[in-house]
Amino acid sequence: MSNESFFLDEEEIPFAEGQTIIQAALSAGKYIPHLCYHPEFKPHGSCKLCTVRIDSRTITTEDGQTVKIPGRAAASCTTPAQAGQHVESETDELRDLRRTLVQMLLVEGNHYCPSCEKSGKCMLQGLAYDLGVMDPHFPQYFSKREVDASHADILLDFNRCILCELCVRASAEMDKKNVFSLSGRGNTKHLICNSESGMLGDTNLAATDKAANVCPVGVILHKRHGFEVPYGQRRFDKAPISDNAVQYAPVKEQV
């Protein structure tokens, strides 16, 4: 590790050459909200929840007023850390923007936490709790999506997909199977399975694959393992998502 460092919310964070802002922050135990980022995969930069402001400036105008010029906004998962950088993450502005992003995700899919096996350990839910999302704000989209139960061990509930591509990346980069992909554009974009029938049961996905254990929300579920941890003892019942940056990776499913 080099002895270079930058500042995150005025706190000095050391980083190694080549590390992104979020990598350095999480290694230093500082949490930056994120959904599509995962330490084991190439950053995707799509969810924008990890957006930070870099190098805001304060200037004094001719009439003596101090004005803050906001720095550039960048996804901290794809932006390399640079020595001396001043990065802002926990500001009211960024929290408001992140809350809006989460609200848009919540109305776009069909996120009914009471009937979801992932409730209590869902990253989207944990983030929404942490950001104080009390209402959806936007009209519900009520998208019509299917469920794929064709696989012997894995159930796919597309209603909850946030298009983070973690399963796509896991299957391609780690499992070398290419089971998942995204198809379509705009609001028709959706997750698909790589088999002639399009069904998960006709792919070579195994329950032990990384792709089957990386979903941050309740799309890729292990059959016969629902609701195993009682209410009150689940991950986000016990501690908020921001409490411990080391816990950031989605909880590994018990298979």
Place this chain on the structure above:
Amino acid sequence: MNASAPPPKRKLLVATTSLAGCFGCHMSFLDIDERILDLVELVDFDRSPITDIKHCSPNCDLGIIEGGVCNAENVHVLHEFRKNCKILIAMGACAINGGLPAQRNSLDIRDILAAVYAQPGRGVHIPNDPEIPLLLNEVHPLHEVVKIDYFLPGCPPSGDAIWKFLTDLLAGRTPTLGHGLIHYD
């Protein structure tokens, strides 16, 4: 008259109802237990399942609504609450995003009714008594029908969450729940 004595504090008038909900939020409301004695020092209950008053007084301060909007009667009741309450609170998952009843939104309403009421062994026709409120083709959260001022999530929100929310509101603060009290299930 002593000019320095504060005027007696007027009790706030609270109305509650359950639309397309399961009354679970109202049951959870009762989980504030003996704190209800503190609450009734501050509020009077108007229309509510607790009082069995059938219509809102025109000067209610708070309207607390559980459940989403699934039929024509729900729409009427919701409009009555909006008209008569200064502040409306959507309480629970169903009021906020439609909740479990809204999971029928991806299905055709005629298919659902036919599957439930007009299959061999389950009845001969879809009930059509004019007293039965007509179902909407989709279940909607409250804020898609009227303006909602505050949202209290949970399925149901715990008694502690309801207590924190109401005491914040009654004290004139913006209600915040924080870790442990904010829940969507």
